[in-house]
Amino acid sequence: MQDDMAASFPDVVRRFSPMIARIAFTFEANAADRQDLQQDMLLAVWRALPAFRGEASLKTFVASIAQRRAVSHVQKAARAPRTSELDDMIVAGGADQEETAIRRDMQRRLTEALRSLPVTQREAAVLLLEGFNYTEIGTILGVSANAATLRCQRARQSLQTAMEEAA
Known part of the structure; x- marks a missing residue:
């Protein structure tokens, strides 16, 4: 927990960006909006990081912020007209x-x-x-x-x- 108390924002980004990306992916289907959501989550973490007191793990602290941003994103999106993009995932060639x-x-x-x-x-x-x-x-x-x-x-x-x- 001591290491968590001294965590810098670049360290937080390095350690928790994959988790933030997965949370954003689960809440947003549109790739561009998902990228915006991830940036919003990271900005919120950056703003809140000085207030981190170590009452929970740093991972829990970051996930809590990301989760709240995701929920507010969904609530905001529910009020807006809905659009969607075509999925550009292409199956790779090969034997499998x-x-x-x-x-x-x-x-x-x-x-x-x-x-x-x-x-x-x-x-x-x-x-x-x-x-x-x-x-x-x-x-x-x-x-x-x-x-x-x-x-x-x-x-x-x-x-x-x-x-x-x-x-």
């Missing part, structure tokens, strides 16, 4: 084209299922996928560990149902 296509289709279906969850379940599921435990998820979301556990269980059930229906 079918396997690659199947894996990409599974990833696409999982992403769509995650994005279709209610925000409370989506944020819990994303944090669970990031490896946070129920106590940390509760801290990030501002709820008890029991409430976080329930949200995660509901998200799992919803995802399982959505994936079965999409199959």
Whole structure:
């Protein structure tokens, strides 16, 4: 935790950008808007970093900020007219084209299922996928560990149902 207290912003970016990118990916389908969301998340982390007191891990602190930005982004986007881009993912050539296509289709279906969850379940599921435990998820979301556990269980059930229906 001491190392976390002395973390510089470039260190935070180096350590947690992949996690921030995954959180943004789960909440935003449009590539350009997702990039803007990631930048907004990093800006919010930069602004909040001086207030970090080490009451939780730095990872939890950063995830909490990113999560709140993602939720506010979704709320703002819900009020705006919706548009979407064509997906430009192209299956690579080679012997395992079918396997690659199947894996990409599974990833696409999982992403769509995650994005279709209610925000409370989506944020819990994303944090669970990031490896946070129920106590940390509760801290990030501002709820008890029991409430976080329930949200995660509901998200799992919803995802399982959505994936079965999409199959």
